[in-house]
Amino acid sequence: MTRELAVVVGVSGGIGRALAEALAARGTHARVWGLSRSRPHDWPEDEAHGWLPVDLLDEASLARAAARLAKDGVVTTVLVATGVLATEGAAPEKTYRALDAAALAVLFAVNATGPALVAKHLLPLTPRDRRSVFAALSARVGSIGDNRLGGWYAYRASKAALNMLMRTLAVEHRQTRPQGVLVVLHPGTVETALSRPFVSRASTRTVFRPAFAAAALLQVLDGLQPEDTGGFFAWDGQPVPW
Numbered sequence: 001m002t003r004e005l006a007v008v009v010g011v012s013g014g015i016g017r018a019l020a021e022a023l024a025a026r027g028t029h030a031r032v033w034g035l036s037r038s039r040p041h042d043w044p045e046d047e048a049h050g051w052l053p054v055d056l057l058d059e060a061s062l063a064r065a066a067a068r069l070a071k072d073g074v075v076t077t078v079l080v081a082t083g084v085l086a087t088e089g090a091a092p093e094k095t096y097r098a099l100d101a102a103a104l105a106v107l108f109a110v111n112a113t114g115p116a117l118v119a120k121h122l123l124p125l126t127p128r129d130r131r132s133v134f135a136a137l138s139a140r141v142g143s144i145g146d147n148r149l150g151g152w153y154a155y156r157a158s159k160a161a162l163n164m165l166m167r168t169l170a171v172e173h174r175q176t177r178p179q180g181v182l183v184v185l186h187p188g189t190v191e192t193a194l195s196r197p198f199v200s201r202a203s204t205r206t207v208f209r210p211a212f213a214a215a216a217l218l219q220v221l222d223g224l225q226p227e228d229t230g231g232f233f234a235w236d237g238q239p240v241p242w
């Protein structure tokens with residue numbers, strides 16, 4: 001049987017790294033490929049791990065990565081764990097007075113267009129004859145139905161756009177891969193570089209460690225069936241309203 005590969009995009013990030021480690025510990029794939037802009041200094045150098053450079057703002061880097069992966073086997077798991085909350089040096093908008101066209105464009109490019117381009121280049125590498133999983137990390141704040149607090153305009157809107165892109169991809173993907181599962185996930189609030197400035201110590205909100213969130217997300221994916229494709233699920237398996 002062809003070698004089965006897992007690909008995690010964003011392994012330099014908190015949740016991405018934890019997802020890659022959890023997948024590698026399972027030993028269910030011939031190799032876990034990590035993709036990110038820069039190689040994590042402690043990324044393992046062994047047969048079970050691979051690494052490729054990818055910048056979501058450079059589609060050619062995705063095409064190069066896909067060409068390399070195609071030589072290694074079929075891709076049965078793709079987890080996209082990239083994302084930005086705000087542009088560098090800026091905070092998420094608290095008011096419409098802070099709306100900035102350039103910042104909106106960057107967040108849409110990274111959070112919505114980027115994962116869609118990952119799908120464009122990696123979905124063709126998924127098998128037609130067996131189960132595969134493609135999951136992109138979204139966020140509950142990207143839910144339009146759940147938006148009661150307001151604020152965080154660019155992040156919310158870019159995640160809502162991601163959700164629509166993934167839902168549309170799922171509709172098309174199932175035409176050729178009926179056993180495929182393509183979903184968006186909310187990981188909960190997780191202690192990473194992205195969330196750290198916004199999770200106050202005094203907050204009563206539950207904050208997960210990346211390893212906990214990764215284990216929970218993989219468990220959710222394990223339980224999903226092809227009829228769940230196109231869905232939006234939280235770390236505890238509960239559907240999130242669109």
Ligand SMILES: NC(=O)c1ccc[n+]([C@@H]2O[C@H](COP(=O)([O-])OP(=O)(O)OC[C@H]3O[C@@H](n4cnc5c(N)ncnc54)[C@H](OP(=O)(O)O)[C@@H]3O)[C@@H](O)[C@H]2O)c1
Pocket residue numbers: 009010011012013014015016036037038054055056057081082083084110137138139140186187188189190191192193194195
């Ligand atoms: N942490 C939370 O509480 C939380 C809650 C809800 C949803 N999420 C979502 O979970 C996902 C992972 O977030 P995290 O908390 O693990 O954040 P993180 O530690 O900041 O990781 C973000 C990742 O995105 C990558 N990235 C950013 N721009 C990129 C680009 N142009 N090309 C390629 N990679 C790029 C980063 O790479 P570099 O290292 O190269 O910058 C990093 O690997 C995101 O989609 C986030 O929105 C997180």
